Amino acid sequence: MLVQQHLSPLRAALNAKVRAGVRPIGRSARSLKSNAFSTSTSMRTKTQTQTQQRFLIGAGIALAVPTYLYLNRAHLDSDAQPDKVHSDVPDKVHSTQDGKTGAVAGVKKISSKEILDKKDGEEVWVVIEGEVYDMTEFLDEHPGGREIIENNRSKDVTYIFKPRHPSDQLEAENIPPSVRHLGQLTVESQEERDALKVKVSKDEEEENDRIQRKREEIEEKGLGTIVNMRDFEKAAEDMCSKVAWAYYASAADDEITKEDNNSDYKNIRFRPRVLRPVKEADASTKILGYDSKIPLWISPAAMAKLGHPLGEVNLTRGAHSSGIIQCISSFASCSIEEITAARAPGQPLFFQLYVNSKRHLAKEVITKINRLGLNAILLTVDAPVGGKRERDIRAKGAFEAPKTEAFDKQGETKGVAEAIFSAVDPDLNWKDLKWLREQTELPIIIKGVQTVEDAVMAYKNGADGVILSNHGGRQLDTTQTGLSTLLEIRKHAPFLLRPEYRIPTGPNPQLIANPEKLYPDPPSTEKSLDRKFSIFVDGGIWRGSDAVKALCLGADAVGVGRGFLFAQTVGGQQGVEHAVKIFESEILLTMRLLGANKVQDLRPSMVEVMDSQHHHPHP
Numbered sequence: 001m002l003v004q005q006h007l008s009p010l011r012a013a014l015n016a017k018v019r020a021g022v023r024p025i026g027r028s029a030r031s032l033k034s035n036a037f038s039t040s041t042s043m044r045t046k047t048q049t050q051t052q053q054r055f056l057i058g059a060g061i062a063l064a065v066p067t068y069l070y071l072n073r074a075h076l077d078s079d080a081q082p083d084k085v086h087s088d089v090p091d092k093v094h095s096t097q098d099g100k101t102g103a104v105a106g107v108k109k110i111s112s113k114e115i116l117d118k119k120d121g122e123e124v125w126v127v128i129e130g131e132v133y134d135m136t137e138f139l140d141e142h143p144g145g146r147e148i149i150e151n152n153r154s155k156d157v158t159y160i161f162k163p164r165h166p167s168d169q170l171e172a173e174n175i176p177p178s179v180r181h182l183g184q185l186t187v188e189s190q191e192e193r194d195a196l197k198v199k200v201s202k203d204e205e206e207e208n209d210r211i212q213r214k215r216e217e218i219e220e221k222g223l224g225t226i227v228n229m230r231d232f233e234k235a236a237e238d239m240c241s242k243v244a245w246a247y248y249a250s251a252a253d254d255e256i257t258k259e260d261n262n263s264d265y266k267n268i269r270f271r272p273r274v275l276r277p278v279k280e281a282d283a284s285t286k287i288l289g290y291d292s293k294i295p296l297w298i299s300p301a302a303m304a305k306l307g308h309p310l311g312e313v314n315l316t317r318g319a320h321s322s323g324i325i326q327c328i329s330s331f332a333s334c335s336i337e338e339i340t341a342a343r344a345p346g347q348p349l350f351f352q353l354y355v356n357s358k359r360h361l362a363k364e365v366i367t368k369i370n371r372l373g374l375n376a377i378l379l380t381v382d383a384p385v386g387g388k389r390e391r392d393i394r395a396k397g398a399f400e401a402p403k404t405e406a407f408d409k410q411g412e413t414k415g416v417a418e419a420i421f422s423a424v425d426p427d428l429n430w431k432d433l434k435w436l437r438e439q440t441e442l443p444i445i446i447k448g449v450q451t452v453e454d455a456v457m458a459y460k461n462g463a464d465g466v467i468l469s470n471h472g473g474r475q476l477d478t479t480q481t482g483l484s485t486l487l488e489i490r491k492h493a494p495f496l497l498r499p500e501y502r503i504p505t506g507p508n509p510q511l512i513a514n515p516e517k518l519y520p521d522p523p524s525t526e527k528s529l530d531r532k533f534s535i536f537v538d539g540g541i542w543r544g545s546d547a548v549k550a551l552c553l554g555a556d557a558v559g560v561g562r563g564f565l566f567a568q569t570v571g572g573q574q575g576v577e578h579a580v581k582i583f584e585s586e587i588l589l590t591m592r593l594l595g596a597n598k599v600q601d602l603r604p605s606m607v608e609v610m611d612s613q614h615h616h617p618h619p
């Protein structure tokens with residue numbers, strides 16, 4: 001408890017959550033297989049859709065962002081050293097024989113009348129998935145604020161709860177000690193059931209209808225109507241609540257960088273070679289030594305469940321069936337255990353890390369990543385504090401309009417950013433890379449490098465690579481793009497590139513002398529680095545041709561964030577598979593039209609960098 005008094009309520013809530021979840025397991029873990037949505041790989045039936053819809057509506061209500069982030073981080077942080085993590089928490093409740101928190105074990109049946117009788121009393125009870133919980137002690141610890149619980153007391157809040165929490169959040173070991181599990185709900189009639197339903201506002205009903213209609217339309221037509229990744233974006237907007245959409249689409253300030261991320265690719269022109277046999281073409285490659293069907297991965301992006309109830313698990317399954325690599329966000333809405341349970345044997349998974357200010361907690365996360373056999377760590381460094389994402393702030397304001405204490409807490413610009421990033425160490429620095437290296441043997445890739453200087457720093461400090469990224473434009477607005485940082489590296493530190501990429505773009509004297517060759521030999525004076533150093537780029541990749549451009553300029557592979565969030569929103573696992581097919585076919589088409597059969601054939605001489613103002617080659 002010690003420090004808790006001196007912290008903001010939200011921060012205190014986080015700490016409380018971090019300490020949560022150390023009770024023995026009573027209930028058997030709900031397996032993902034038992035989830036109605038998880039077994040189907042085809043487009044869902046109408047009934048399933050309706051059930052999903054129920055969950056999706058919830059995304060329209062209150063405080064989605066911080067709630068998710070806190071709970072999931074807590075989940076990650078809470079497991080490795082329970083005793084240590086838990087040591088300063090007063091023992092408010094005692095675990096019962098069946099392992100549930102609270103004085104009354106699961107055998108107890110509780111009628112809807114008993115629950116409704118609590119409506120005006122001191123205790124605040126809610127029902128989640130047929131189980132009854134006393135939330136009274138937890139109200140002030142709730143990262144989303146106490147209002148959302150108080151406003152829905154004596155209700156079945158499953159539909160609000162579900163899209164915001166990992167599906168194992170209610171396992172005994174994950175329930176905060178201050179939440180008391182009381183027993184099971186028994187209902188005798190439809191009237192009783194109706195009496196427990198949460199109130200849905202007119203806005204939410206309309207939103208619900210809109211999402212439902214779009215989902216049915218997509219199901220009727222199939223994913224064949226989605227021809228490119230922007231089609232996914234359009235469809236996803238109609239299938240998301242306003243709050244979810246604002247979270248996904250938002251970027252910092254005036255969203256200039258977000259726009260530039262894509263438009264910069266328009267300033268790279270192809271120089272296709274013709275009359276080359278291209279019937280056989282192969283877009284496969286290796287990323288950090290792991291096979292990937294295309295040179296493109298799923299960038300780590302938080303809160304996939306806001307778009308689809310299975311969330312990140314869709315990405316895991318879709319990545320496997322499509323043969324690409326998923327990078328998991330530290331703030332994923334599915335727990336890391338859920339994700340690894342959905343992982344196929346041998347499937348590579350990379351983990352994006354935010355380093356917690358409390359190093360022992362960060363250490364626990366890394367220990368878990370090592371233990372679960374994940375394959376690389378992407379250390380995100382462009383978000384020591386959260387960017388100012390105005391769509392996100394406004395959408396929450398519009399939806400949660402009541403000027404309550406909870407709203408004020410969350411609605412403050414600073415409050416939101418702080419809430420999201422309060423556990424992230426803003427003082428993280430290059431020396432910490434050494435500390436991280438001591439915690440893991442996994443490759444460490446620095447994500448969010450935005451200058452050539454920092455790319456060199458990453459190399460000098462022992463990182464295995466960099467991701468040239470501005471976080472999808474969500475952090476500092478008007479920064480340069482990942483692509484422009486790659487150009488900077490080409491100009492000022494070409495030694496970081498593989499030798500064959502250290503040549504200028506555009507017409508090449510060696511090729512003009514030997515035009516039958518597809519690409520020139522690297523100058524014999526050029527030596528490889530003394531160790532492998534990978535360069536990845538993300539931000540604004542919407543076309544296979546964007547990816548090919550980055551590869552021609554020397555990137556090892558590219559990442560896509562929003563595109564995959566939208567794909568899984570629209571079609572779950574199948575959406576992810578469809579997105580990979582789109583990217584693969586576009587990449588192959590671009591390669592063939594360029595005269596290249598293999599990813600390794602893509603070279604600087606196949607592109608020219610145009611001056612963005614005057615559309616002539618960059619000097």
Ligand SMILES: Cc1cc2nc3c(=O)[nH]c(=O)nc-3n(C[C@H](O)[C@H](O)[C@H](O)COP(=O)(O)O)c2cc1C
Nearest residue numbers: 248299300301302329380471472539540560561562
């Ligand atoms: C909704 C959303 C959530 C994100 N969450 C994270 C995160 O938790 N950690 C991280 O390192 N990057 C995160 N990112 C940034 C992505 O990893 C990636 O850098 C960015 O999305 C690439 O740009 P794109 O969306 O244009 O493809 C997020 C991006 C979005 C859009």
